Amino acid sequence: MPHPVVDADPMIRVSDLSLSYPAHAGGREFEAVEGLSFDVARGDVFALLGESGSGKSTLAKFLAGRGPDASEKSSRIRLTGGEATVMDVPMNRLWRRTRARLTAYVGHLAQDAGATLTPELNVGDILFEPIVERSKHFDRDELGERIAEMMDIVALPLAKLQEYPYELSKGQRQRVAVMRSLMLDPRLLIADEPTLGVDANNRPKIVELLRWYRERSGATMLLISHDIGMLEALVQEVLVMQQGRLVGRGEINEIFRNADHGYVQRLAQALRATAYDEIAEE
């Protein structure tokens, strides 16, 4: 049974990968990702960009080992072509035990994770939840110190640890979700729109938290984000998707300067416009 190699290099290897959702309700199987190839070296931070429906979340979920997680059979992602390895673990036919081992090292922040925090738990227990699910023996004091440091970075007062999700603002819930995704000390973090829906004042706090984590851990990251602040602060290389395919890739400034694909050019313009908006807002 393959064991994750936590310092594998490349950390992610994708070759001619296609991913599909099963046929349902009389429809046909739907191929959400088609013939993708790229590697992410250990310690690199990549961003995945693209319009809505281009397959980013599908790819992110799959590479995080969460492809088969959905309760609805029709939402379970299947590898239908090519291959992928994460930490040297082949992602086709991922058995339950291998998946449990892999997901201990691969953090996944799902899209809109702030909205799906366990409603019956207070913030403190929500943060401990991923650890408690795996082990009953852990050093609460040491983790408590780390939580306090993270709360400070994202500017949440410690009193919030006693509050429940319904008592928090949307932006506060999202900050809790990002902290939660770091609790198991992932060697690879795959995060889907970490700052989406968070107001412009609080987005930099999430960027700062991810930067802090990156610096202390050297973790590899794959971030789906169109947040220009996040891209500039953290990302070395960008992958651009359109309709399930890779249409651009390269070093962040380079790719937008020399974009030869129409969609990548439009995306570059849109991102520049966002950056100016944010400067205007300040």
Ligand SMILES: Nc1ncnc2c1ncn2[C@@H]1O[C@H](COP(=O)(O)OP(=O)(O)OP(=O)(O)O)[C@@H](O)[C@H]1O
């Ligand atoms: N559970 C599902 N069953 C069938 N098709 C799905 C399912 N989830 C997503 N899709 C389809 O797969 C394609 C890719 O969706 P995906 O969510 O990966 O795109 P995305 O780039 O992340 O978009 P967004 O930015 O809006 O989240 C879309 O056409 C979508 O309709």
